[in-house]
Amino acid sequence: MTAPAVSFTGVEKTYKRPRLLGAEYHTAVKDLSFEIQAGEITGLLGLNGAGKTTIMKLITGLLFPTEGQVRVFGRSPSDAAAKARVGFLPELPYFPPQEKPAAALAYYGRLSGLSGPELSLAVESAMHKTGLDLYAGKRVFEFSKGMLQRLGLAQALLHKPDLLVLDEPVSGLDPLAIHDIRGLLAGLNSEGRAVFLSSHSISEVEKLCARVLIMVRGTLARTVTRAQWEAAAGGLEAIFVEAVR
Amino acid sequence: MRPVLPVGAAVALNSFSESVRNRFFTIFAVFALAAIYASVLAGVMAVDQEGRVLADMGLVLMELTVLAYALFNASSVLLREAETKTIYLVFSRPVPRWAYLGGKLGGSLLTSVLMLAVMGLMHLLLLKLRGFGVPPGYAWALAGSFLKIAVITSFALFVSLFSTSSVSTLVISGVLWTAGHFAAETRFLASQAAGAKAAVLNAAVWLIPNFQLFNARDAAGAAAALPPAAFLSAAAWVLGTYLAALWLLSRKEF
Numbered sequence: 001m002t003a004p005a006v007s008f009t010g011v012e013k014t015y016k017r018p019r020l021l022g023a024e025y026h027t028a029v030k031d032l033s034f035e036i037q038a039g040e041i042t043g044l045l046g047l048n049g050a051g052k053t054t055i056m057k058l059i060t061g062l063l064f065p066t067e068g069q070v071r072v073f074g075r076s077p078s079d080a081a082a083k084a085r086v087g088f089l090p091e092l093p094y095f096p097p098q099e100k101p102a103a104a105l106a107y108y109g110r111l112s113g114l115s116g117p118e119l120s121l122a123v124e125s126a127m128h129k130t131g132l133d134l135y136a137g138k139r140v141f142e143f144s145k146g147m148l149q150r151l152g153l154a155q156a157l158l159h160k161p162d163l164l165v166l167d168e169p170v171s172g173l174d175p176l177a178i179h180d181i182r183g184l185l186a187g188l189n190s191e192g193r194a195v196f197l198s199s200h201s202i203s204e205v206e207k208l209c210a211r212v213l214i215m216v217r218g219t220l221a222r223t224v225t226r227a228q229w230e231a232a233a234g235g236l237e238a239i240f241v242e243a244v245r
Numbered sequence: 246m247r248p249v250l251p252v253g254a255a256v257a258l259n260s261f262s263e264s265v266r267n268r269f270f271t272i273f274a275v276f277a278l279a280a281i282y283a284s285v286l287a288g289v290m291a292v293d294q295e296g297r298v299l300a301d302m303g304l305v306l307m308e309l310t311v312l313a314y315a316l317f318n319a320s321s322v323l324l325r326e327a328e329t330k331t332i333y334l335v336f337s338r339p340v341p342r343w344a345y346l347g348g349k350l351g352g353s354l355l356t357s358v359l360m361l362a363v364m365g366l367m368h369l370l371l372l373k374l375r376g377f378g379v380p381p382g383y384a385w386a387l388a389g390s391f392l393k394i395a396v397i398t399s400f401a402l403f404v405s406l407f408s409t410s411s412v413s414t415l416v417i418s419g420v421l422w423t424a425g426h427f428a429a430e431t432r433f434l435a436s437q438a439a440g441a442k443a444a445v446l447n448a449a450v451w452l453i454p455n456f457q458l459f460n461a462r463d464a465a466g467a468a469a470a471l472p473p474a475a476f477l478s479a480a481a482w483v484l485g486t487y488l489a490a491l492w493l494l495s496r497k498e499f
Contacts, residue, residue, distance in 0.1 A: 061336065062337060063498045063499070064498060081339075083337065083338055083339040084338075086337065088337035093333075093334060094330055094331050096266070107255060108338070110252065111256070111338045113252065115251060165337075
């Protein structure tokens with residue numbers, strides 16, 4: 001039996017903020033347990049401060065859990081073998097403004113251990129998949145928000161990850177860019193990649209995901225499958241509103 | 246398993262090209278040009294010691310310019326990468342933290358080498374225009390400056406991992422730089438002091454690098470080669486502060 005793409009078991013993350021006298025503690029997520037299966041598109045919904053970004057950072061090894069266990073393909077998220085199978089798109093990623101997309105991608109490709117013809121091929125393929133090949137001659141400062149998001153997605157795809165972790169992938173994009181990114185994510189999923197995305201847009205999550213996790217103040221309030229929200233009056237939005245109120 | 250050394254080299258080259266592209270690099274380069282030219286004017290006023298004054302002032306100004314840029318870069322590089330979330334794209338990949346830190350240090354030192362080389366050429370050109378040859382021990386003086394910059398850059402990277410702002414890193418590193426130029430005086434005071442004062446001064450002797458060791462141009466005749474102890478001391482300080490920084494970075498969350 002293959003390990004799930006992501007598994008959280010009793011996870012808690014508490015941030016410590018040093019103060020003049022002592023420290024202030026804030027628990028972002030607590031007693032969190034869930035799994036994401038390989039090849040599945042899972043959405044993460046929640047209000048601001050519900051713990052969505054914390055979960056993404058725990059999966060990518062940028063944060064360490066205070067309690068409990070996080071596993072990515074059966075390994076610790078800090079393990080190089082686990083990281084090699086994950087592509088991460090943070091919200092509003094930054095790229096050096098003077099660079100052309102291929103140069104920016106080549107750097108991240110090298111960090112993923114690619115080199116030579118393999119690197120050139122990966123850059124070319126990621127640019128083609130995200131539609132960036134049409135803007136290859138432009139520099140990053142000339143990019144619109146939608147193009148920057150495509151570049152962010154392209155860097156996450158370079159090393160052909162089995163799991164894509166996307167923090168607000170359609171945030172602030174125009175309808176056409178949202179449509180294109182939705183198509184791209186659906187295409188990646190059809191290649192067998194698992195996608196885990198957080199969003200404030202319920203309709204986007206509804207269109208893309210097979211299952212949705214609803215976070216309320218750091219705890220997992222509900223897990224809803226497509227069949228459940230399709231059967232519910234008011235759809236996913238009604239279930240979400242009921243959960244967060 | 247893929248080799249990780251090319252990953253460190255990729256970080257170093259990226260850091261180097263980012264530094265060179267940075268507008269502050271241009272500002273420092275213009276400042277260095279103006280400062281080295283100003284040393285020509287000071288040299289003219291020195292009458293019969295013009296060659297010596299020109300050489301010494303130029304070397305000091307070059308060192309201070311590189312120091313300013315190296316400190317500015319080292320104190321802000323990690324903070325900037327965290328603020329722009331670039332570090333998320335790095336550490337979500339299989340990039341070992343030692344390779345990342347080594348790459349950042351390497352990139353910063355490469356920038357310092359470039360600055361010293363370009364300013365050194367400009368300086369020698371000015372000396373030639375004034376009718377002087379290459380001052381004795383010139384290459385050793387540049388090598389000494391580089392060793393100092395390597396030590397202070399590594400130290401600043403370490404401090405930047407626990408300080409609350411780049412300004413506090415600059416201040417702490419500036420204090421170390423100044424104190425390191427008074428190591429002999431500190432050692433003398435320690436030998437004269439007693440009790441707690443002696444303990445503090447003796448601790449300072451061990452905890453502060455002796456930057457005077459790297460001042461080849463202060464040596465007799467200004468033509469002396471750097472002693473092996475200077476290279477060993479610089480290597481030990483760079484390695485020590487790098488390992489301390491790595492210890493902090495490996496526990497750091499983003």
